[in-house]
Amino acid sequence: MDIEQSLPGFVNPDVYPDSKSLPGLGNSGETSSVLQSQAEASLTADTLLAPDTPTERIAPPQPDPLLDESRDAVELLGEVLAEAKTCVRCSLAEARTNVVFGVGDPKADLMFIGEGPGADEDATGEPFVGRSGQLLTQLLKDEMSLTREQVYITNVVKCRPPGNRDPKPEEIQACDRFLVRQLQLIAPKVIVTLGNPATKTLLNTTTGITKLRGSKHEFKYPGGMATLIPTFHPSAALRNTANLPMLREDLVVARQELLSQS
Numbered sequence: 001m002d003i004e005q006s007l008p009g010f011v012n013p014d015v016y017p018d019s020k021s022l023p024g025l026g027n028s029g030e031t032s033s034v035l036q037s038q039a040e041a042s043l044t045a046d047t048l049l050a051p052d053t054p055t056e057r058i059a060p061p062q063p064d065p066l067l068d069e070s071r072d073a074v075e076l077l078g079e080v081l082a083e084a085k086t087c088v089r090c091s092l093a094e095a096r097t098n099v100v101f102g103v104g105d106p107k108a109d110l111m112f113i114g115e116g117p118g119a120d121e122d123a124t125g126e127p128f129v130g131r132s133g134q135l136l137t138q139l140l141k142d143e144m145s146l147t148r149e150q151v152y153i154t155n156v157v158k159c160r161p162p163g164n165r166d167p168k169p170e171e172i173q174a175c176d177r178f179l180v181r182q183l184q185l186i187a188p189k190v191i192v193t194l195g196n197p198a199t200k201t202l203l204n205t206t207t208g209i210t211k212l213r214g215s216k217h218e219f220k221y222p223g224g225m226a227t228l229i230p231t232f233h234p235s236a237a238l239r240n241t242a243n244l245p246m247l248r249e250d251l252v253v254a255r256q257e258l259l260s261q262s
């Protein structure tokens with residue numbers, strides 16, 4: 001199994017003292033300067049969990065409500081959703097119809113992460129409901145005997161990039177606070193990244209999905225750890241059917257991983 005340390009920025013030693021002893025805050029994969037600096041600038045939890053204004057920055061640190069164990073993760077996720085719905089941290093907010101936060105079981109052991117909503121998702125507020133989503137739903141059933149309701153599905157960015165372009169680094173950076181909180185609260189054991197933008201963001205690498213698929217990665221996030229399995233975006237299988245068997249194969253691996261961890 002090809003296990004590597006990944007997404008060091010999701011670990012905040014101030015909030016998670018134990019994380020100080022976690023090995024390898026670096027990344028064993030190839031990194032781009034853009035994503036590297038994005039990871040340094042945005043995925044450090046200092047930034048992720050930091051207050052927004054200089055005045056607030058000098059205020060004494062407040063307890064993180066997400067670490068209050070007396071509060072239900074589902075309730076907290078609702079609060080994060082409420083925050084996302086009013087988010088104007090990047091220009092994607094201007095043209096959106098709906099914030100597409102995530103769907104499925106908030107206690108799921110398996111999380112799928114795509115790049116960002118398309119037109120159908122923007123219109124409905126639900127991720128992966130268009131052609132790609134229908135294929136994903138079918139593959140979940142075929143290869144994992146699971147329904148959409150039994151897993152959690154989200155994207156790296158929660159608002160639609162115009163014309164279905166890839167999200168820009170600054171948009172990913174503006175939105176990463178929501179993904180980090182989803183990871184913290186849902187605490188998945190297995191993560192499947194769909195396509196290049198999601199895989200490159202989470203693994204902090206420039207290596208493409210064609211090379212990365214078929215591998216497994218140890219992925220740390222605040223408060224937890226998952227096995228990350230990169231695979232093709234369903235749209236890549238719709239565009240080129242030669243990718244479909246590999247996508248199916250990767251979902252079978254994800255199912256095995258899930259079973260081995262339960």
Ligand code: URA
Pocket residue numbers: 114115116117118121126127128129130132133155
């Ligand atoms: N593609 C994605 O990456 N996410 C969606 O939600 C839909 C299409």
